[in-house]
Amino acid sequence: MTIRALLGAFRKRSFATRFAPCSRSLSTLVLAEHEGGSLKASSLSAVEAAKRLGEENSVSLLLAGSGPSLHEAATHAASCHPSVSKVLLADSEKFTYPLAEPWAKLVYLVQQKGSYSHIIAGSSSFGKNILPRAAALLDVSPITDVTEISGSNLFVRPIYAGNALSTVRYTGSDPCTLTIRSTSFPIGMVSASVSNDACIEKVDLSTFNEDDAVGKSRYISLSSQETERPDLGNARIVVTGGRGLKSAENFKMIEKLAEKLGAAVGATRAAVDAGFVPNELQVGQTGKIVAPELYMAFGVSGAIQHLAGIRDSKVIIAVNKDADAPIFQVADYGLVGDLFEIIPELLEKLPDKK
Numbered sequence: 001m002t003i004r005a006l007l008g009a010f011r012k013r014s015f016a017t018r019f020a021p022c023s024r025s026l027s028t029l030v031l032a033e034h035e036g037g038s039l040k041a042s043s044l045s046a047v048e049a050a051k052r053l054g055e056e057n058s059v060s061l062l063l064a065g066s067g068p069s070l071h072e073a074a075t076h077a078a079s080c081h082p083s084v085s086k087v088l089l090a091d092s093e094k095f096t097y098p099l100a101e102p103w104a105k106l107v108y109l110v111q112q113k114g115s116y117s118h119i120i121a122g123s124s125s126f127g128k129n130i131l132p133r134a135a136a137l138l139d140v141s142p143i144t145d146v147t148e149i150s151g152s153n154l155f156v157r158p159i160y161a162g163n164a165l166s167t168v169r170y171t172g173s174d175p176c177t178l179t180i181r182s183t184s185f186p187i188g189m190v191s192a193s194v195s196n197d198a199c200i201e202k203v204d205l206s207t208f209n210e211d212d213a214v215g216k217s218r219y220i221s222l223s224s225q226e227t228e229r230p231d232l233g234n235a236r237i238v239v240t241g242g243r244g245l246k247s248a249e250n251f252k253m254i255e256k257l258a259e260k261l262g263a264a265v266g267a268t269r270a271a272v273d274a275g276f277v278p279n280e281l282q283v284g285q286t287g288k289i290v291a292p293e294l295y296m297a298f299g300v301s302g303a304i305q306h307l308a309g310i311r312d313s314k315v316i317i318a319v320n321k322d323a324d325a326p327i328f329q330v331a332d333y334g335l336v337g338d339l340f341e342i343i344p345e346l347l348e349k350l351p352d353k354k
């Protein structure tokens with residue numbers, strides 16, 4: 001079933017967001033995260049954001065790690081976006097895991113040599129972990145969670161859980177350090193369609209000593225769930241369940257619905273705290289920020305902390321038995337009813353995903 005057909009059953013309202021580019025001669029270092037030999041989508045969004053700082057912006061990507069996947073990622077990085085002019089490669093076992101301490105020292109070292117006007121990272125755990133520490137070493141103040149770039153030193157960022165937008169002018173010395181909200185800088189088709197070959201240059205790590213690699217944090221292990229579902233942060237459709245689902249067993253209905261729609265599964269903090277699903281599925285102020293074409297919320301009240309994570313969704317559908325639930329104030333389509341009747345009906349009527 002298409003999204004359009006699904007929407008036929010609900011009431012309609014809509015909104016959109018636009019970003020205006022600006023111009024000034026600049027040089028930007030983008031801190032790039034990679035996995036399995038490819039750049040992560042949040043790093044491509046950071047390149048998009050760098051492009052919007054100005055026309056004459058020379059963009060370098062900094063990749064660190066070790067082994068063959070780093071070199072694969074470098075090849076991908078060199079051809080990922082027409083704005084990238086250079087890929088800087090820090091190849092050392094000290095960067096096998098993206099720990100904040102060695103990475104921040106690396107950024108400091110690269111900045112000393114490159115004198116960039118801006119340093120950008122995505123607002124992922126990776127960027128949020130590294131960039132403020134690097135900014136402290138560089139003695140500058142970071143601007144976090146930027147959603148709009150209005151000039152090379154003028155940025156918009158949400159405050160009060162997204163209830164207000166603050167316009168911030170950076171008046172400090174270079175570099176201006178930013179984390180950007182990936183959903184506000186969509187990468188579109190550019191990475192698939194463009195053939196660009198930026199040069200790949202190794203970072204000279206001769207001055208990077210053992211002490212630089214040692215910090216308070218230590219890598220222990222990585223655990224991730226094997227799933228064929230799309231990544232929550234980049235999914236076209238997100239189906240979210242709240243406390244209204246009442247149990248982990250009932251939450252499986254949300255998973256089945258997501259499967260039929262080829263959607264990612266999300267959850268409120270209340271659903272996570274109640275143990276229905278793991279916390280990596282939490283959407284909101286202290287969870288993931290999503291911006292799908294379609295966001296479906298079942299048994300979700302619409303607390304401001306939850307809404308902070310879904311505001312950029314193109315279409316929001318809410319199902320709640322309480323007609324006064326705040327979620328209906330932001331929903332494009334609302335259905336007052338019992339989710340235990342509505343979800344089984346949807347499951348019955350929707351065709352299986354091909």
Ligand SMILES: Cc1cc2nc3c(=O)[nH]c(=O)nc-3n(C[C@H](O)[C@H](O)[C@H](O)COP(=O)(O)OP(=O)(O)OC[C@H]3O[C@@H](n4cnc5c(N)ncnc54)[C@H](O)[C@@H]3O)c2cc1C
Binds near residue numbers: 321
């Ligand atoms: C600092 C801070 C950060 C936070 N960060 C987040 C965050 O990132 N994400 C987040 O989600 N929350 C966050 N919260 C928690 C947030 O304030 C809410 O408590 C939470 O979002 C509520 O989750 P809920 O909507 O699932 O539960 P509830 O508020 O309990 O709502 C459950 C809803 O289900 C409906 N319902 C019940 N039964 C049915 C049924 N059979 N059919 C249909 N509807 C039904 C009810 O009418 C109700 O509206 C944060 C809170 C704080 C203080």
